[in-house]
Amino acid sequence: MAKKVLVVDDDENTVKFLTAALEENGYEVVPAYNGKDGLEKIQNERPDLVLLDVMMPKKTGFVLFKQLRRDEQYKDLPVIMLTGVAEVLEDLDAQSGDTAESPYDSLREAMRKSIREMREEGLVKPDMFIDKPIDPELVVAKVKELIGV
Amino acid sequence: MLKRIPIFWKLSSAFVIILLLLFVTLRGLVATPGLPLIIVFAIALLLGVGVTWLLVDRCINRSIKRVADGMNELAEKNFDFRLAEDEISEFGPLASSFNDMADMLSSSLIELKKNRDYLEGILESSADIIITVNASGKIQTINSGAEHALGYHRLEVIGKSVEVLFTDPQERKVMAQKLQYAESVVNYETQLLAKNGAVRDVLLTLSRLRNPTGAIIGTIGIGKDITEEKQLQAQLIQSQRFAAIGQVFTGIQHSMKNMLNACKGGAYMVKTGLAKDDRKMLTEGWDIVQVGITGLTKMSLDMLKYVKDFKPTVNRVDLSETLTEIYQVIRQTAQDKGVDVQLQLPSSLPAVVCDARMVHSAAMDIVSNAVDACLWKEYHTDEKPRVTLRAYPSPEAAELVIEVRDNGCGMTDEVKSHIFTPFFSTKSKAGTGLGLSIASRMINVHGGRIEVESEPDSGAMFRIMLPVDGKNKEGIHGKKSAGG
Numbered sequence: 001m002a003k004k005v006l007v008v009d010d011d012e013n014t015v016k017f018l019t020a021a022l023e024e025n026g027y028e029v030v031p032a033y034n035g036k037d038g039l040e041k042i043q044n045e046r047p048d049l050v051l052l053d054v055m056m057p058k059k060t061g062f063v064l065f066k067q068l069r070r071d072e073q074y075k076d077l078p079v080i081m082l083t084g085v086a087e088v089l090e091d092l093d094a095q096s097g098d099t100a101e102s103p104y105d106s107l108r109e110a111m112r113k114s115i116r117e118m119r120e121e122g123l124v125k126p127d128m129f130i131d132k133p134i135d136p137e138l139v140v141a142k143v144k145e146l147i148g149v
Numbered sequence: 150m151l152k153r154i155p156i157f158w159k160l161s162s163a164f165v166i167i168l169l170l171l172f173v174t175l176r177g178l179v180a181t182p183g184l185p186l187i188i189v190f191a192i193a194l195l196l197g198v199g200v201t202w203l204l205v206d207r208c209i210n211r212s213i214k215r216v217a218d219g220m221n222e223l224a225e226k227n228f229d230f231r232l233a234e235d236e237i238s239e240f241g242p243l244a245s246s247f248n249d250m251a252d253m254l255s256s257s258l259i260e261l262k263k264n265r266d267y268l269e270g271i272l273e274s275s276a277d278i279i280i281t282v283n284a285s286g287k288i289q290t291i292n293s294g295a296e297h298a299l300g301y302h303r304l305e306v307i308g309k310s311v312e313v314l315f316t317d318p319q320e321r322k323v324m325a326q327k328l329q330y331a332e333s334v335v336n337y338e339t340q341l342l343a344k345n346g347a348v349r350d351v352l353l354t355l356s357r358l359r360n361p362t363g364a365i366i367g368t369i370g371i372g373k374d375i376t377e378e379k380q381l382q383a384q385l386i387q388s389q390r391f392a393a394i395g396q397v398f399t400g401i402q403h404s405m406k407n408m409l410n411a412c413k414g415g416a417y418m419v420k421t422g423l424a425k426d427d428r429k430m431l432t433e434g435w436d437i438v439q440v441g442i443t444g445l446t447k448m449s450l451d452m453l454k455y456v457k458d459f460k461p462t463v464n465r466v467d468l469s470e471t472l473t474e475i476y477q478v479i480r481q482t483a484q485d486k487g488v489d490v491q492l493q494l495p496s497s498l499p500a501v502v503c504d505a506r507m508v509h510s511a512a513m514d515i516v517s518n519a520v521d522a523c524l525w526k527e528y529h530t531d532e533k534p535r536v537t538l539r540a541y542p543s544p545e546a547a548e549l550v551i552e553v554r555d556n557g558c559g560m561t562d563e564v565k566s567h568i569f570t571p572f573f574s575t576k577s578k579a580g581t582g583l584g585l586s587i588a589s590r591m592i593n594v595h596g597g598r599i600e601v602e603s604e605p606d607s608g609a610m611f612r613i614m615l616p617v618d619g620k621n622k623e624g625i626h627g628k629k630s631a632g633g
Contacts, residue, residue, distance in 0.1 A: 013411050014410060014411075014414060017415060018431060019252075020417070057525035132406045133409035133410035136417040
């Protein structure tokens with residue numbers, strides 16, 4: 001039976017081409033267009049892996065991710081974050097607040113807080129970050145790495 | 150006791166006594182019978198005068214000489230010199246007075262020296278550059294602050310023309326000229342030349358130096374070395390510039406990558422569709438690439454629009470038509486996303502002097518944002534996502550208010566403070582982050598402004614305030630207007 005991948009992104013086009021790429025490689029794809037929708041699909045469809053966008057209406061990717069990690073049932077579910085700010089997340093530890101003030105500070109601060117909370121609770125980081133613009137072939141390769149074909 | 154007898158009586162008595170003694174003595178010694186008494190007396194008189202003269206010389210002249218010597222000692226700055234006062238002579242009180250005078254002089258000088266040392270201490274310990282110059286422009290004094298800043302030893306410059314300290318000697322002349330018309334020249338920014346050729350930026354204050362009678366005897370210059378401050382300031386400006394550029398680049402990159410994302414993903418589908426001869430995939434992929442290209446094109450146009458000057462072509466127009474147009478365009482797309490858009494217009498609106506196309510563009514942007522804000526909110530109760538577009542004259546009727554109210558996700562104060570900043574966007578997909586900053590500028594060129602009220606989770610209200618009679622010369626002051 002084909003492995004099931006849930007793609008959660010509010011951008012229809014992203015969902016569309018990721019679906020094409022994954023299906024091309026033998027995966028079954030379930031689409032969701034916001035965080036709330038994503039959670040429902042996780043509960044109903046039992047995917048093997050979740051591709052999760054961060055900036056989404058109705059429950060951001062981070063909120064959904066935290067919820068999954070806190071849930072005994074889903075805490076080991078592989079998640080790939082489709083975030084345009086992956087580098088910020090990866091560099092969180094290295095950063096010491098020396099960046100010039102920018103309008104994105106509040107966003108960064110919110111993410112720092114999320115990550116801090118997750119660490120304090122002993123929750124792991126997402127399995128992977130893939131920055132936008134997304135290379136569909138890279139996504140497929142990472143999915144294979146995490147759950148096989 | 151003896152001291153109290155006046156000198157005249159002392160000397161007279163001495164003279165008479167000496168005369169008698171000599172007379173008696175001579176009478177006894179020269180017992181020559183033929184020598185008349187008168188000659189003996191004359192000889193005694195002569196000897197008496199001589200002896201008295203010697204006495205007078207000893208008593209008076211020597212004392213006067215001592216006082217004169219004392220004066221000389223004082224003149225030679227030996228202020229510790231004192232006359233012996235215990236002499237039994239008429240000059241004892243004189244010596245005492247002399248000594249009192251020397252005491253007073255000495256203590257006055259000590260006091261003066263103390264004051265001078267204090268003032269010199271202030272000048273010396275000041276980190277500022279303090280230089281005094283005489284009336285002909287020659288350096289008279291220079292403090293250690295100046296030595297330190299300019300690298301000279303005072304002996305190297307005292308007596309030289311002060312112009313040697315200026316990078317541009319002309320500047321000293323300019324300042325001197327200014328000083329002819331004023332008592333002082335305050336905080337003149339200039340450059341002084343250090344001994345090693347280094348240029349020091351200095352904030353110089355020149356004041357005229359006068360003697361106690363008020364005559365000008367030179368100039369005092371007090372300079373603050375601001376070289377380091379200026380360097381830091383330049384560094385700060387540089388780093389601020391880099392930060393600003395960095396911010397712009399981050400913003401552009403942030404906006405661009407969503408569009409590139411579409412191009413990249415669409416291209417993958419096109420490639421796969423071609424390889425598999427799958428026309429459906431090819432077409433879908435191509436459409437996605439188009440979305441990316443359209444986005445990039447819009448962004449490039451927006452950027453161009455942002456940097457160019459907005460020159461409105463104004464007419465007196467009824468904006469009801471413009472607002473109806475916006476409503477018609479947006480209603481259907483919003484409906485598809487589950488957002489209800491309503492238009493509320495009074496039966497008639499005051500005609501406004503404006504560029505209707507610009508107002509259309511600004512209002513359109515705000516309405517689309519309002520629709521997007523609804524998509525980001527999770528509605529719990531029976532509340533439905535709703536955007537209301539209204540227009541009405543301000544209470545004084547001087548302005549037309551276009552109000553866009555939504556019950557969407559709202560904004561934090563932080564977000565609110567940045568919404569007019571170029572490239573700031575909270576939207577993940579669409580949006581260049583330039584929309585509201587362009588809208589705000591478009592309204593500003595009309596002399597209008599955009600006001601915002603919002604709380605997280607309780608929606609937002611944007612008000613475009615347009616002066617009815619075009620660009621308002623007095624300017625309108627609102628509570629929370631958008632900067633332009």
